[in-house]
Each structure stands twice: as C-alpha cells, then as structure tokens.
Amino acid sequence: MKRITLTTLLIAIFCFAVTAGGYQVRLQGQKQTGMALVGSPLSFGASNIFYNPAGLSFMKTKFSISAGVSAIMSNIAFQKEGSSDVFRSDNPLSTPFYLYGAGKIGDNFTIGLGIYTPYGSSTSWEEKNEDGIPWPGKYLIQEISFFSVFIQPTIAYKINDKLSIGAGFIYAYGKVSLNRALNYNEDSKVELEGTSGNIGFNAGIQFRPTEKLSLGVDYRSRIGMEVKDGDATFTVPTMVSGLIPKENKFDAELPLPANLDIGIAYQVSEKLLLALEVNWVQWSTYEELSFTFKEEGDILNSTSKKAYKDSWITRLGGQYTLNEKFDFRLGVYYDPSPVDEDYFNPETVSLNTIAWTAGVSYRPVEKLSIDLSFAQLNGLKADKKLLDEQGNDTFSGTYNVLTNIPGIGISYNF
Amino acid sequence: MKYFKYLFYLLIIAFITSCQPEVDEFTPDKGSADFSKYVSVGNSLTAGFTNGALYEEGQQNAYPNILATQFKAVGGGEFKQPYLTYPGGIGTQTVGGQTLLIPYLKLTLLPTCQGEQYKPYPSDPNFIQKQQEMQAALATSVAAQGPFNNIGVPGAKSYHVITPGYATMNPFFGRFASDPNNTVLNEAAPIAPTFFSIWLGSNDVLDYALSGGDEAGPMHAITTMGPDPVLGHPGFAAAMDAVISSMIQMGATNSKGVVANVPDILSAPYFTTIPYNGIYLTQAEAAQLNGYWQAQQVPNIQFNEGLNPPVVMNPDSTIRQLDKGEIILAILSDSIQCGKFLGRYAPIPGNYFLSAGEIQKIKTAVDDYNAKIEDLIAKHPTDIAFFDVYSLLKKAEKGIILEGMNFSTSGAEGNIFSLDGLHLSPQGNALIAYYMIDAINKTFGAKVPQISVSAYPSIQYP
Incomplete structure (x- = not known):
C-alpha cells in the first residue's frame, strides 16, 4: 500500500512536467545533470571541458575520461485560441551525447578534448490530431530538426592551489532540416536542409578560497551557424513549377548564443555538497531568421522576426555521498523562455520552465563511475501569439510542454 | 543497494509513463444567443456558389455550413442545405450584359493564353444535351426535403428575399421553394429560427458592375435606397429593415443573429x-x-x-x-x-468596362448601403452582431496573414476568391466564417469554438 502511494506520487510529480530555453541543450555531463546542470564551480573530471575548463586543474586523478548520452522525450501540446482543437507533437527521440578525455601534464597544466552536442531541437507536429483535424501550423512548420556537434581541445592552467584558469577552442558543426506545407495543393511543401561549420571558444576561471568553497565563472562565445548553399526541395504542382524551381539553394543563419555561467559550490559536510549557479544566455542575438534563395529570391526569400530576449537561468543542486560506492544528486532550476510572447512560432516551443533533476553514481570499483541522471522539464502552460508586421495576430493559442530526459554515462578516473 | 533500486524504479516509471502535457482550457458557451435553430439568409455567397457555379461540394464548403458545424458545440441543431447534386454544377456568367446559365461551368485553373478558361463551352458537341439536363436539374424541386436552413439564393438582391413569387423569377430559388408564392424569408418561418445570419446587398450593385454599367437594362440597375417607381420595389433601406426585423421576430422569442455589410465589390479579382x-x-x-x-x-x-x-x-x-x-x-x-x-x-x-463615373456610382451605392446597415444594426444592439466584411476585405487588399498563409483580394493566389474572381474559395469561406464567429462571440459573450482556416482546401493548382 505504501509503495503504491509512493509510486502514484512519483507519477504525479513526473507528470507535472520539464525543456530547455530556446534550442540549447546543456545535458553535457550526467553528474552535472543530476545537480540541476550546475557546472561552473564544480570539478567533475573531464566533463569540465564543457562546463568550465578551469575546473580541470582540480581533478583528483591524473587522467579522466567520460562519456554519456541522454534521451530527450519531449511532448508538446497546443490548443488554438478560442478552439477546442488540441494538437500534439510527435517528436522523434533526440539524443545529445558527450565524450571527454583529459590528462595532467606536469604540475600546472591539464589538457583535454571534448566532443559534445550543446544545441539541438527536434519538433515534429502530428499531421492530424486525434479528431482528424489537420495541424493548423503546417504552413509555419511541420517538422524541424537541428543538431550540432562541438569539438573542443582545451587547456587549463593552475595558477596556485586556489586559482585556475582554462580555455578551449571550439569547432562547431551544425545540421538543420525543416519542412513545411505550401498552399498550392494538398501535397505542396518545401524541405530545407543545410549544414554549417564555425568556430568559437570556451573560457573559465575557478577559485577555491577555502577547502569547502568553490567559485566558478565560465564564458562560451556566440557562434553564428551560417548555412551556405543549403538544399531546398520544393514539391509544387506543375503549373507553379515554372515559377518556383523544384531544386534550389538557400542561405540562412542560426545564431548559437553566448553563455556566461557564474556559480558557487559549498561542501556543507563531508557528505553533502550544495551548488548554486546563474546562467546568462545571450538569446537577444536571435533577432530574426532569414532564408535567402539562389533562384527566384523575389518570391521565396523570407524573414521572420524572432526578437528573443536574453535569459537568466537559476540553478540549485546538491550531491549526497552515501559511501564509497554511491552518490545521489538532486536539483531544481528555473529557465525562463527567451522567446517573445508576441513572436512565438511553433517551430521552437520554449516556455518558462521549472525542472527537477535527479541522479545517481555507482562506483563498482574505485576508478569507474556509472552515472545515471533524470531530468524532467515542466513547461509552464502559457498563451502565446505570433504577430505579423502590422501587429495582427496570425497564430495564437495555448502551449504546454513536458519533457523527460533520462541519461546514462560512465567516467573513468585514473 | 536499496537506494539504488528506488532510483532505478523512479527512472523506469518516468520512462514508461507517457505523460502528456495538458492544455484543454476551452469550454464552449452559447452566451446570450441560442444556436439551436440557425437560418442563413443571403445570395450566391451564402448559397455556396463557387468557381462560377453552384454544386454540392461548393455548398458543403459554404460559410453558413461551416458556422453550423461549429454551432453544434453550443447547442446547434441540424443544418439543411438544398444540395444541387447535378454532377456538372450549374454556372452563371454575364457576357456583354447578358446573364447566362451554363452547365458544367465549374472553372479550373489553367495557364493564361491557352484557350478556353472553362469547359465544355457552347462549342462542346454535347452542349445542347447538357443544357437540357441542366434545365431539368434546375426544374427538379427539392422542396420536399425542406425546410432548409440555408436559404441563400444565387442572384438575390436585398428586396428579392421579401418579394412574393420570386421563385418564378429565379430558378435557384424555385428549386427549393415550398410554394411558388412564398418569399425567400417565408421558407425559414417553419423552422422558427433562434439564430440567423444575413449577408445581402452585393448583388444590388454587382449586376450593374458585371454588365459594365449598363444603364439601359433595368435588370442591371443599381438598387435605389428608397422605393423605385420604375421597378416597383421598396428600395434597399426598407428591404433591409424588413429582412432584419422579420428574422428577429421569426423565432418564438426574439431571435439573434449576425448581419454582414456589403464589401467593395470592385476589389474582387474579377475587377x-x-x-x-x-x-x-x-x-x-x-x-x-x-x-x-x-x-x-x-x-x-x-x-x-x-x-x-x-x-x-x-x-x-x-x-x-x-x-x-x-x-x-x-x-x-x-x-x-x-x-x-x-x-x-x-x-x-x-x-x-467600367468608367470612372460608373465606378463612382458603385462606390457611392456601397457606402450608402453600409451606412444604412449600420443604422439598422444599431437599433438592435443586443440582438445583432455586426460583421464588417467591408473592412475585412479592405484589409485583405493589402494582405492578411493567418496560420502562416497569405490571403489577399488578388486572383487565385490570394486564396479568398474562387476562380470566378467573384465568389469565395473554400478557404475564403472559412476566412469569412472565422471572423463571423469572432463577431458572434464578442457580441453575445459566447464561446463558439473557432475553426482553423488551414483545415479547409486552398485553391488546388494542377
């Protein structure tokens, strides 16, 4: 009986849903994920390459490797304003992963290499809802998927026992694909697919004034993902094909915003570690999304206003070390939506979000740690609009999002 | 190990439970209106005339039918339409001031300068036979299936719907009139409508415009505001007054309804x-x-x-x-x-063609009609919702974006008008229904569920 109650309660908690702002995915270390994704003041081995390179200097072992993957299971619901019709997403599973390795060279230097996926988003709207009503946003977006991989060689320098700095060079590769309907006839649509590569950096500082207290600051630069000569495929009726070529090329740019993370961690007792972090995310860089086509640009080019706002994310996480074999983690964070409520497009459904996280590490042997995490992102149901240039409402309704993200990783420190 | 097991359970539960976020916040509400028995009064636009012809598919997509479907969530009942099942549809076209009935007119989109815009044209070898079939179809009364909720009659002017015996003058009415001496409104009386829509007045100027401003033919005269001694009708003002008050009084208690004004017909693609x-x-x-x-x-x-x-x-x-x-x-x-x-x-x-003087006459008439309609609506503020289709289509001249689609008053690509350039496309009908529901909800404090315009077919390019 007791167990049933607990189970019910757990389901209730987990059905009170979780997603990350915009199209950023910070699930780049299972330990950090379990602690509300706090990273900048911590030193969890090689995964510091993403969260704060300076933390590498405080690794307890000479070498550290770490790998993991998460499964983002996101469900979006939309109800058109003034209507009974509810539409849902049928999002494919999105699986951000990471792979890190770091090693100390001499007394003061640590070098490392990370491959990770900090930005991505995948939304696919059901073509018809359960009442057979077609998705009314099909002319805005039917499916969109964005995926990026960062490669980051990194170096950290320990200035003294209390202070460390670190920096990494980033090469970012991104791939975006989307399709939406065109209203020439039932089958008309356009599919866009493009790739992009660009560079950036990640730099941080970590300061440990006492044995118990740690402060960290990390900055990751803005990276503009420019798609050049992406493939555009138009499925249009014969009569229109004279006007709109079936195969075309397009240019577009999707900015990946800069992040500034400032965190503090305190070892309350031998077993309990608490950490608090704020992240500033420079979403205001996402002002508009433009598509420029090589042929028939006069008809096809489009610019949609995004008007994203910078956001501040607040995170609180804790870790309890039970014994040599187990660590448990819990966390909570609030991630406000960067999207302007008047320019809210169903292609990126990002709501104010409260997230709960939990994690456990199991060390079968001293050097090896198996890390599990779970995050649930509860979008806070909200009414949003999509206004046109004249300020007329063109697509409004109520959105809600629930995202569950289980993750697994291993780390080996030696 | 015990703790680990619990956490593991937790992960499994989260995995298995396919939690769906909830958004359902909408409760339909009829507000101060009663939608149980709805009747639509109007002309070809109301009848579902589209692509130059009247045919079943067009009637199904007519805005009153869309409204009636949405009304079902707030107590709306059955909505009967006098379907014309004749396969080719029955078209009308005004050529050189003569209005012709043409079988199988349903226009399809063709590249320009590639010959006939529609088929079969009178050069069709079977034309005579088809015309006979069409006449027979028109003469076949469907009155026994009535009374009908949609009493829109293609070609009807304001005063026509209160003219006894109009059935003998207009076969589109004759085919569903239960008595040849009835007025169009008489047909609605047995239903005792609790809710109505009225969209009249376009034809009062359109016939004139389609004939290129033919002064000589009285058939094409612009309907005067006051009584017309030549044609013997009461004029636009008295006719609209009679239509609106008849509809309000037709129900058991005061009926409520939505009344549209007259669009600037000259912004239609035909012109x-x-x-x-x-x-x-x-x-x-x-x-x-x-x-x-x-x-x-x-x-x-x-x-x-x-x-x-x-x-x-x-x-x-x-x-x-x-x-x-x-x-x-x-x-x-x-x-x-x-x-x-x-x-x-x-x-x-x-x-x-329409000269500057003729255009001015049309614009003046539309302005006069609309001033009168607004006057009449103001007399019944709690009974009537005003649907300002004139302003809506004025806005559409510059373009309206809805659900990621562009609507405008320009030809086929504007998606409001069908291929005849005068009547509504399916999405045009949906657009009208969308804004009409808006007006109804605002006036009567109702929550009639809104439609998605994109759920209705756009003009299909071949």
Whole structure:
C-alpha cells in the first residue's frame, strides 16, 4: 500500500512536467545533470571541458575520461485560441551525447578534448490530431530538426592551489532540416536542409578560497551557424513549377548564443555538497531568421522576426555521498523562455520552465563511475501569439510542454 | 543497494509513463444567443456558389455550413442545405450584359493564353444535351426535403428575399421553394429560427458592375435606397429593415443573429485582374496602331512602346483610351492578354468596362448601403452582431496573414476568391466564417469554438 502511494506520487510529480530555453541543450555531463546542470564551480573530471575548463586543474586523478548520452522525450501540446482543437507533437527521440578525455601534464597544466552536442531541437507536429483535424501550423512548420556537434581541445592552467584558469577552442558543426506545407495543393511543401561549420571558444576561471568553497565563472562565445548553399526541395504542382524551381539553394543563419555561467559550490559536510549557479544566455542575438534563395529570391526569400530576449537561468543542486560506492544528486532550476510572447512560432516551443533533476553514481570499483541522471522539464502552460508586421495576430493559442530526459554515462578516473 | 533500486524504479516509471502535457482550457458557451435553430439568409455567397457555379461540394464548403458545424458545440441543431447534386454544377456568367446559365461551368485553373478558361463551352458537341439536363436539374424541386436552413439564393438582391413569387423569377430559388408564392424569408418561418445570419446587398450593385454599367437594362440597375417607381420595389433601406426585423421576430422569442455589410465589390479579382494598361507593345506595334487611329481620324489615341491602356467606346460612341483607375471586366482576360485585336484596333464596348463615373456610382451605392446597415444594426444592439466584411476585405487588399498563409483580394493566389474572381474559395469561406464567429462571440459573450482556416482546401493548382 505504501509503495503504491509512493509510486502514484512519483507519477504525479513526473507528470507535472520539464525543456530547455530556446534550442540549447546543456545535458553535457550526467553528474552535472543530476545537480540541476550546475557546472561552473564544480570539478567533475573531464566533463569540465564543457562546463568550465578551469575546473580541470582540480581533478583528483591524473587522467579522466567520460562519456554519456541522454534521451530527450519531449511532448508538446497546443490548443488554438478560442478552439477546442488540441494538437500534439510527435517528436522523434533526440539524443545529445558527450565524450571527454583529459590528462595532467606536469604540475600546472591539464589538457583535454571534448566532443559534445550543446544545441539541438527536434519538433515534429502530428499531421492530424486525434479528431482528424489537420495541424493548423503546417504552413509555419511541420517538422524541424537541428543538431550540432562541438569539438573542443582545451587547456587549463593552475595558477596556485586556489586559482585556475582554462580555455578551449571550439569547432562547431551544425545540421538543420525543416519542412513545411505550401498552399498550392494538398501535397505542396518545401524541405530545407543545410549544414554549417564555425568556430568559437570556451573560457573559465575557478577559485577555491577555502577547502569547502568553490567559485566558478565560465564564458562560451556566440557562434553564428551560417548555412551556405543549403538544399531546398520544393514539391509544387506543375503549373507553379515554372515559377518556383523544384531544386534550389538557400542561405540562412542560426545564431548559437553566448553563455556566461557564474556559480558557487559549498561542501556543507563531508557528505553533502550544495551548488548554486546563474546562467546568462545571450538569446537577444536571435533577432530574426532569414532564408535567402539562389533562384527566384523575389518570391521565396523570407524573414521572420524572432526578437528573443536574453535569459537568466537559476540553478540549485546538491550531491549526497552515501559511501564509497554511491552518490545521489538532486536539483531544481528555473529557465525562463527567451522567446517573445508576441513572436512565438511553433517551430521552437520554449516556455518558462521549472525542472527537477535527479541522479545517481555507482562506483563498482574505485576508478569507474556509472552515472545515471533524470531530468524532467515542466513547461509552464502559457498563451502565446505570433504577430505579423502590422501587429495582427496570425497564430495564437495555448502551449504546454513536458519533457523527460533520462541519461546514462560512465567516467573513468585514473 | 536499496537506494539504488528506488532510483532505478523512479527512472523506469518516468520512462514508461507517457505523460502528456495538458492544455484543454476551452469550454464552449452559447452566451446570450441560442444556436439551436440557425437560418442563413443571403445570395450566391451564402448559397455556396463557387468557381462560377453552384454544386454540392461548393455548398458543403459554404460559410453558413461551416458556422453550423461549429454551432453544434453550443447547442446547434441540424443544418439543411438544398444540395444541387447535378454532377456538372450549374454556372452563371454575364457576357456583354447578358446573364447566362451554363452547365458544367465549374472553372479550373489553367495557364493564361491557352484557350478556353472553362469547359465544355457552347462549342462542346454535347452542349445542347447538357443544357437540357441542366434545365431539368434546375426544374427538379427539392422542396420536399425542406425546410432548409440555408436559404441563400444565387442572384438575390436585398428586396428579392421579401418579394412574393420570386421563385418564378429565379430558378435557384424555385428549386427549393415550398410554394411558388412564398418569399425567400417565408421558407425559414417553419423552422422558427433562434439564430440567423444575413449577408445581402452585393448583388444590388454587382449586376450593374458585371454588365459594365449598363444603364439601359433595368435588370442591371443599381438598387435605389428608397422605393423605385420604375421597378416597383421598396428600395434597399426598407428591404433591409424588413429582412432584419422579420428574422428577429421569426423565432418564438426574439431571435439573434449576425448581419454582414456589403464589401467593395470592385476589389474582387474579377475587377482587378486586367490592369488598366495591360496592352504591351513594341515600338513598331505602337507606331502601327497610332497610324491606324490617325487614319480613322480618331483624336487623342496615343500608343507607346511598353504598357498601354486599351481603346474603349463610350456610351455616346466616342472612342478614347482607358484612364488609370478604370476597370476592364475579367471576362476579357484572354482577349486582352493574348489577342492582338480587341483594345488595339477594336474599341472595347461599354458592357466590358467600367468608367470612372460608373465606378463612382458603385462606390457611392456601397457606402450608402453600409451606412444604412449600420443604422439598422444599431437599433438592435443586443440582438445583432455586426460583421464588417467591408473592412475585412479592405484589409485583405493589402494582405492578411493567418496560420502562416497569405490571403489577399488578388486572383487565385490570394486564396479568398474562387476562380470566378467573384465568389469565395473554400478557404475564403472559412476566412469569412472565422471572423463571423469572432463577431458572434464578442457580441453575445459566447464561446463558439473557432475553426482553423488551414483545415479547409486552398485553391488546388494542377
């Protein structure tokens, strides 16, 4: 009986849903994920390459490797304003992963290499809802998927026992694909697919004034993902094909915003570690999304206003070390939506979000740690609009999002 | 290990539970209106006339049918329409001031300058037979299936719907009238409607416009505001007053309804498709034409290289070139765009264009009608929702974006008008229904569930 109650309660908690702002995915270390994704003041081995390179200097072992993957299971619901019709997403599973390795060279230097996926988003709207009503946003977006991989060689320098700095060079590769309907006839649509590569950096500082207290600051630069000569495929009726070529090329740019993370961690007792972090995310860089086509640009080019706002994310996480074999983690964070409520497009459904996280590490042997995490992102149901240039409402309704993200990783420190 | 097991359970639970976020916040509400018995009054737009013809599929997509479907969530009942099941549909077309009934007219989209816009045309070898079938279909009464909730009659002017015996003058009414002496409104009385929509008045000026401003034919006269001694009708003001008050009083208690005004008919593609200066000439062609008209001793005709206005003939038989702002009817689109004769060597006759003076008469009439309609609506503030379709279509002249689609009053690509350039496309009907529901909800504090315009078919390109 007791167990049933607990189970019910757990389901209730987990059905009170979780997603990350915009199209950023910070699930780049299972330990950090379990602690509300706090990273900048911590030193969890090689995964510091993403969260704060300076933390590498405080690794307890000479070498550290770490790998993991998460499964983002996101469900979006939309109800058109003034209507009974509810539409849902049928999002494919999105699986951000990471792979890190770091090693100390001499007394003061640590070098490392990370491959990770900090930005991505995948939304696919059901073509018809359960009442057979077609998705009314099909002319805005039917499916969109964005995926990026960062490669980051990194170096950290320990200035003294209390202070460390670190920096990494980033090469970012991104791939975006989307399709939406065109209203020439039932089958008309356009599919866009493009790739992009660009560079950036990640730099941080970590300061440990006492044995118990740690402060960290990390900055990751803005990276503009420019798609050049992406493939555009138009499925249009014969009569229109004279006007709109079936195969075309397009240019577009999707900015990946800069992040500034400032965190503090305190070892309350031998077993309990608490950490608090704020992240500033420079979403205001996402002002508009433009598509420029090589042929028939006069008809096809489009610019949609995004008007994203910078956001501040607040995170609180804790870790309890039970014994040599187990660590448990819990966390909570609030991630406000960067999207302007008047320019809210169903292609990126990002709501104010409260997230709960939990994690456990199991060390079968001293050097090896198996890390599990779970995050649930509860979008806070909200009414949003999509206004046109004249300020007329063109697509409004109520959105809600629930995202569950289980993750697994291993780390080996030696 | 015990703790680990719990956490593991937790992960499994989260995995298995397919939690769906909830959004359902909408509770339909009829507000102060009663939608149980809805009747729609109007003309071809209300009847579901589209692509130049009346046919079942068009009737199904008619805005009153869309409204009735949405009303079901707030207590709406059955909505009967007098479906015309004749397979080819029955079309009408005004050519040179004559309105013809044509079987199988349903227009399809074809590239311009590739011959006939519709088929079969009178050159069809089976045309006579088809015309006979059409006449038989029109003569077949469906009155026994009534009473009908949609009593929109193609061709009806304001005063027609209160004219006894109109069934004998208009076969589109005759086919569903239960008594030939009935007025159109009489047909709704057995239903005792609790809710109505009225959209009348377009035809009161449209016949005039379609005939190119034919002053001579009384059939095409613009409906006067007051009683017309020649035609013997009560005029627009009295007719609309009678229609609105009859509908309010037709129910057991005061019925409520939505009343639309008259759009600026001249913004329909039929009047905007052909530019006033659509004749493209090379320098040699221009010189040749100037030579021709000089030889004819017609003054003030000047063609230049590039785009030129065509030559037209005034009612007094004088010949001139069209002025900016004047209108050529779309019926001539192939002749003007592809032909090398009409408008160049042969003046366009008066029945095919609207002069500045004629345009002014139409605009004045529409303004007068709409002032009167607003007056009448103001008399019944709690009974009537006002649907300002005039302003909606004015806005659409610049373009309306909805659900990622662009709507405008320009031709097929504008998606509001069907291929005849005068009547609504399925999405045009949906757009009307969308804003009508908006007006109804605001006036009666109701929550009739809104539609998605994108759920209705757009104009299908081949």
